[in-house]
Amino acid sequence: xxxxxxxxxxxxxxxxxxLSLFLYSSQKEKQIKTxxxxxxxxxxxxxxxxxxxxxxxxHDTHYWSTxxxxxxxxxxxxxEEFMYRYIELVKAITDxxxxxxxxxxxxxxxxxxxxxxDSVVIGNLxxxxxxxxxxxxxxxxxxxxxxxxxxxxRENGIIEKPNKPVIRTVAPIFDVENNQIGLVVINFKMKSSxxxxxxxxxxxxxYLLDEDxxxxxxxxxxxxxxxxxxxxxxxxxxxxxPNINTYMRDSTFVDNNHIWSQQxxxxxxxxxxxxxxxxxxxxxITPSNWLLVLEIPPRLIRASxxxxxxxxxxxxxxxxxxxxxxxxxxxxxxxxxxxxxxxxESKNLLLKKSKxxxxxxxxxxxxxxxxxxxxxxxxxxxxxxxSHNLRAPVTSMSVIVEMIRxxxxxxxxxxxxxxxxxxxxxxxxxxxDINEYVAILDNTQINVTEIDFLELIQEVxxxxxxxxxxxxxFEVLVDFKAWRKLTYxxxxxxxxxxxxxxxxIKYKRENVSSFIQFxxxxxNNKKVLYVKDNGIGLNLxxxxxxxxxxxxxxxxxxxxxxxxxxxVKSQLEALNATITVDSNxxxxxTFKIIFEK
Amino acid sequence: xxxxxNILLVDDDTLYLYLMEHTIKQLTETLKVDTFTxxxxxxxxxxKCTEENVELPDVIFLDINMPFLDGWGFLAEFKKxxxxxxxxxxxxxxxxxxxxxxxxxxxxxxxxxxYVIKPVNKVxxxxxxxxxxxxxWQE
Numbered sequence: 001x002x003x004x005x006x007x008x009x010x011x012x013x014x015x016x017x018x019l020s021l022f023l024y025s026s027q028k029e030k031q032i033k034t035x036x037x038x039x040x041x042x043x044x045x046x047x048x049x050x051x052x053x054x055x056x057x058x059h060d061t062h063y064w065s066t067x068x069x070x071x072x073x074x075x076x077x078x079x080e081e082f083m084y085r086y087i088e089l090v091k092a093i094t095d096x097x098x099x100x101x102x103x104x105x106x107x108x109x110x111x112x113x114x115x116x117x118d119s120v121v122i123g124n125l126x127x128x129x130x131x132x133x134x135x136x137x138x139x140x141x142x143x144x145x146x147x148x149x150x151x152x153x154r155e156n157g158i159i160e161k162p163n164k165p166v167i168r169t170v171a172p173i174f175d176v177e178n179n180q181i182g183l184v185v186i187n188f189k190m191k192s193s194x195x196x197x198x199x200x201x202x203x204x205x206x207y208l209l210d211e212d213x214x215x216x217x218x219x220x221x222x223x224x225x226x227x228x229x230x231x232x233x234x235x236x237x238x239x240x241x242p243n244i245n246t247y248m249r250d251s252t253f254v255d256n257n258h259i260w261s262q263q264x265x266x267x268x269x270x271x272x273x274x275x276x277x278x279x280x281x282x283x284x285i286t287p288s289n290w291l292l293v294l295e296i297p298p299r300l301i302r303a304s305x306x307x308x309x310x311x312x313x314x315x316x317x318x319x320x321x322x323x324x325x326x327x328x329x330x331x332x333x334x335x336x337x338x339x340x341x342x343x344x345e346s347k348n349l350l351l352k353k354s355k356x357x358x359x360x361x362x363x364x365x366x367x368x369x370x371x372x373x374x375x376x377x378x379x380x381x382x383x384x385x386x387s388h389n390l391r392a393p394v395t396s397m398s399v400i401v402e403m404i405r406x407x408x409x410x411x412x413x414x415x416x417x418x419x420x421x422x423x424x425x426x427x428x429x430x431x432x433d434i435n436e437y438v439a440i441l442d443n444t445q446i447n448v449t450e451i452d453f454l455e456l457i458q459e460v461x462x463x464x465x466x467x468x469x470x471x472x473x474f475e476v477l478v479d480f481k482a483w484r485k486l487t488y489x490x491x492x493x494x495x496x497x498x499x500x501x502x503x504x505i506k507y508k509r510e511n512v513s514s515f516i517q518f519x520x521x522x523x524n525n526k527k528v529l530y531v532k533d534n535g536i537g538l539n540l541x542x543x544x545x546x547x548x549x550x551x552x553x554x555x556x557x558x559x560x561x562x563x564x565x566x567x568v569k570s571q572l573e574a575l576n577a578t579i580t581v582d583s584n585x586x587x588x589x590t591f592k593i594i595f596e597k
Numbered sequence: 598x599x600x601x602x603n604i605l606l607v608d609d610d611t612l613y614l615y616l617m618e619h620t621i622k623q624l625t626e627t628l629k630v631d632t633f634t635x636x637x638x639x640x641x642x643x644x645k646c647t648e649e650n651v652e653l654p655d656v657i658f659l660d661i662n663m664p665f666l667d668g669w670g671f672l673a674e675f676k677k678x679x680x681x682x683x684x685x686x687x688x689x690x691x692x693x694x695x696x697x698x699x700x701x702x703x704x705x706x707x708x709x710x711x712y713v714i715k716p717v718n719k720v721x722x723x724x725x726x727x728x729x730x731x732x733x734w735q736e
Contacts, residue, residue, distance in 0.1 A: 384696060387696070388692075388693050392693045395716040396610065396616060399616045403619065426612075546667060551664070552664060553665060556637070556664075562664060
């Protein structure tokens with residue numbers, strides 16, 4: 001039972017499972033695709049924002065480089081007044097951390113440093129000619145702008161605390177006569193820019209990398225530029241295979257359940273028109289390009305797929321429960337049905353058996369019934385024989401006795417007395433005949449054996465040898481092709497055959513060659529014997545019903561007791577055989593005997 | 598052909614015939630009795646009577662069981678001759694059979710006037726004769 005339920009359950013559930021897995025994977029793919037697209041868009045926005053930020057820095061620097069500075073510009077001395085309004089401007093732009101002018105030798109000749117909020121102090125001048133940005137700045141031509149790497153600000157070679165990520169812009173400056181007088185260098189505070197850049201959308205991780213894949217800023221690092229102070233998590237090693245993200249181009253891909261979206265920020269060598277469109281465009285020179293990377297970690301993918309997987313799981317659980325219930329009910333019904341059919345079949349078999357038995361019994365009963373009917377008939381015949389044939393002489397006797405009593409004349413008495421003798425004689429004959437008949441009826445004494453008809457006929461024929469010799473015109477013919485052996489009482493058959501032959505001889509026609517023929521046959525699977533003669537025949541219309549009765553005779557001039565056929569019939573019926581007759585006057589008689597099996 | 602007989606006895610039992618004749622004689626001398634020992638002879642007699650225009654007997658006492666032609670056979674043949682018979686013939690079945698089947702069969706023959714069981718005594722005979730001859734049969 002449980003095995004069948006389980007089998008059915010599995011059979012029904014497997015397609016559903018496959019379907020749900022397919023749905024899940026397609027949903028996952030779709031989800032990842034959506035996530036990737038969103039991420040890509042996000043990356044683009046962030047990249048553009050960062051680019052804008054950089055341009056705005058460069059725009060400022062461009063502004064300072066296009067000013068017409070006085071000849072022999074001395075901002076701390078004779079041109080202090082000229083500088084005054086510009087210092088106010090420097091104060092107002094809070095992104096400025098430092099604002100400096102350097103001469104063509106790389107030495108500062110103006111230095112304003114932000115101390116807090118909108119207060120700026122004029123700092124001590126320093127010689128910066130050894131710094132990379134100064135060297136790069138001095139190499140700039142007109143309409144070229146320099147953007148430095150992002151780095152932590154150092155004062156006198158030591159990282160300023162708290163960490164202050166800065167980016168430097170450098171541009172050449174010119175006097176009214178269009179001679180280059182030095183450089184303008186601005187330090188921009190990058191903290192807020194980087195904070196905006198790495199601000200998270202949902203759980204997405206944001207990384208800003210330099211060309212060497214060092215982390216400049218990331219949502220996973222508390223401090224920016226971790227490599228500068230020796231933090232171990234300064235690259236993406238261990239998170240993303242460095243071979244994958246070396247391509248400096250836009251790409252979005254899935255790696256190890258992470259969705260990565262990366263876009264390079266390339267400013268070096270690009271040109272940009274700052275301020276009015278009519279201005280000449282400036283070329284940007286920078287030592288480093290950046291790579292902006294956004295990562296959706298597996299946890300987030302899983303979280304986004306949670307509703308889908310939850311609903312699919314629920315669907316599967318409900319499916320299993322429903323299918324289990326269905327399978328259970330179905331199999332139970334099926335088993336009940338099978339049991340029911342099995343029972344029905346066995347009952348059917350039983351019924352069939354009893355029916356067969358009944359039919360057999362019926363046959364037996366029918367047979368017995370036939371026997372009883374014959375027996376009944378015989379008894380009835382016997383009764384009639386006694387009541388009629390015996391009664392007649394007895395009544396006659398009573399009449400004679402009565403007459404004798406009343407008779408006075410001795411002469412008449414003498415006439416009556418011999419009549420009594422006649423009565424007693426007829427009674428004696430009758431009782432003898434009855435004896436013979438009763439012996440047949442009482443068939444418990446019948447001894448049956450297998451009899452060869454040919455032999456028996458020969459035997460009986462011999463009893464008539466003299467008669468037959470006297471009359472050579474009589475023949476006994478036999479035809480036992482169908483069968484010749486029969487289990488029967490030899491005594492009876494002998495008597496029966498004797499009677500037939502005797503009758504055939506007695507009632508033969510004159511002037512023809514007479515015969516009696518015995519012929520065996522099968523009819524309806526029963527043995528049949530035909531006894532045919534060409535004798536004088538009998539008017540069956542007149543005598544048919546009396547033919548086999550006791551003391552009936554039909555031919556006046558032929559002697560007979562009227563007992564032969566009566567005994568034949570009795571002897572046949574005693575052993576369940578039946579006899580019928582067909583006869584025509586002047587042609588012959590045919591008896592048909594049917595032996596029951 | 599002899600003169601008309603009044604009573605015809607048909608029975609194969611000769612003793613019965615003797616006794617019946619004897620009894621009838623005791624009752625009356627006026628009625629002439631004829632006897633036959635089987636139906637065939639009786640039929641031949643009646644056929645002859647019709648052929649020679651001799652009146653048939655008034656009463657026939659007919660046995661059932663007889664050789665050559667039994668009582669029923671006689672009745673069947675009598676039926677055939679009936680159209681040629683002019684006077685009224687009373688046929689009585691006389692038998693020692695007390696079987697119901699015989700009695701029933703007898704009732705089917707309208708030619709039969711009665712069914713008498715042997716032995717037939719004087720009282721019965723008187724009744725029958727009185728019925729047929731009224732008072733004209735006794736001496």
